[in-house]
Amino acid sequence: MILGIGTDLANIDRIQGVLTRHGDRFKKRVFTEIEQAKASRRKDEAGTYAKRWAAKEACSKALGTGLRMGIAWRDMAVSNLSSGQPIMQVTGWAKKRLDEITPVDHEAIVHVSLTDDHPWAQAYVVIEARPLA
Numbered sequence: 001m002i003l004g005i006g007t008d009l010a011n012i013d014r015i016q017g018v019l020t021r022h023g024d025r026f027k028k029r030v031f032t033e034i035e036q037a038k039a040s041r042r043k044d045e046a047g048t049y050a051k052r053w054a055a056k057e058a059c060s061k062a063l064g065t066g067l068r069m070g071i072a073w074r075d076m077a078v079s080n081l082s083s084g085q086p087i088m089q090v091t092g093w094a095k096k097r098l099d100e101i102t103p104v105d106h107e108a109i110v111h112v113s114l115t116d117d118h119p120w121a122q123a124y125v126v127i128e129a130r131p132l133a
């Protein structure tokens with residue numbers, strides 16, 4: 001069954017502006033080491049961050065919480081399989097919320113899909129619950 005869906009569009013130029021103004025402080029506050037390493041290897045650093053920003057917003061919508069001041073952004077993190085497919089990992093408050101919405105005897109799987117076409121970056125998140133065998 002589907003527990004939640006979320007979507008978000010992020011403007012790459014706006015993210016570039018934040019990167020220019022706040023640089024490392026923004027990166028370290030919002031993104032995990034894996035996300036920062038991926039972006040720093042890319043020519044389109046801002047686009048890579050914008051997709052991951054959109055993924056965090058979309059994930060918070062799928063979790064049904066939305067974003068509040070003071071939430072730990074790094075508790076919703078994107079990494080990539082060797083095929084390039086993105087996966088979303090939740091920790092801390094986001095994992096706690098995921099556990100709360102997951103029915104007993106089920107496991108939750110967080111699906112994520114990303115795309116960008118300048119100036120937009122987009123993410124979809126779907127949270128599925130599967131019965132435990």
Ligand SMILES: CC(C)(COP(=O)(O)OP(=O)(O)OC[C@H]1O[C@@H](n2cnc3c(N)ncnc32)[C@H](O)[C@@H]1OP(=O)(O)O)[C@@H](O)C(=O)NCCC(=O)NCCS
Pocket residue numbers: 048051080082083084085086113114115116117
């Ligand atoms: C997946 C693919 C369709 C992406 O299309 P695109 O128009 O280049 O790029 P988009 O902007 O739409 O999407 C990029 C995002 O697609 C996602 N993506 C990449 N590979 C993916 C895959 N195998 N499955 C699902 N999503 C994938 C990633 O999240 C990527 O963003 P990120 O690298 O910042 O995480 C294209 O790269 C492709 O056909 N790849 C398969 C073959 C390949 O080149 N593999 C290389 C690794 S072996």
